[in-house]
Amino acid sequence: MIELGVLLIFLGVAAGVGTGVIFLIVGEMRGAPFVATDKRLLESMFAGIILKPQDTFVDLGSGDGRIVLWAAKKFGCRSVGYEIHPWLVWWSRWKARENKLKKAEFKREDFWKADISLADCVFCYLVPRSMERLGLKLEREGKRGMTVISRAFEIKRWKDKLILRKEVMGKRVYVYTMP
């Protein structure tokens, strides 16, 4: 009986770890691997960005939810994270509940299919190979005046939309606006 219990626990842990690893690989293949932005960068990265309570902020590939949670708290706006990894979504929702951040939402969805038409500000921290496709999606679906903040990588086709390029603690940040 004890052996069966041990076996079941082992199988449960193995299934959990296996699922976690599979979704890490899926994230890597679909857009970017999971690498969290250092929380100390946030204030400087968003310096000059003002969002009103009726605005919508979106993080495409929200990881552990830290930026969505931070934006919901700082600006009091609707703050939405799209994330492919179910564990990261679960963790983010738990943190939102724990911090009573009712305007923070997490969707377990592929961000390439996300509806970003209402977004006033979009954040992304992806990889160079995703930036061209991202630029096309945002051009097609984003609204006029939308701000886009990209950590680390530029959207090359958007040279005309770049309003600021800065370094925050040695990390590059690109800020664009949709005309």
Ligand SMILES: C[S@@+](CC[C@H](N)C(=O)[O-])C[C@H]1O[C@@H](n2cnc3c(N)ncnc32)[C@H](O)[C@@H]1O
């Ligand atoms: C570099 S991390 C950035 C996390 C977070 N934005 C931050 O800066 O702390 C990129 C995240 O995007 C997620 N991701 C990659 N492709 C995705 C896709 N197609 N749809 C949703 N999430 C995706 C990964 O699972 C990963 O958590």
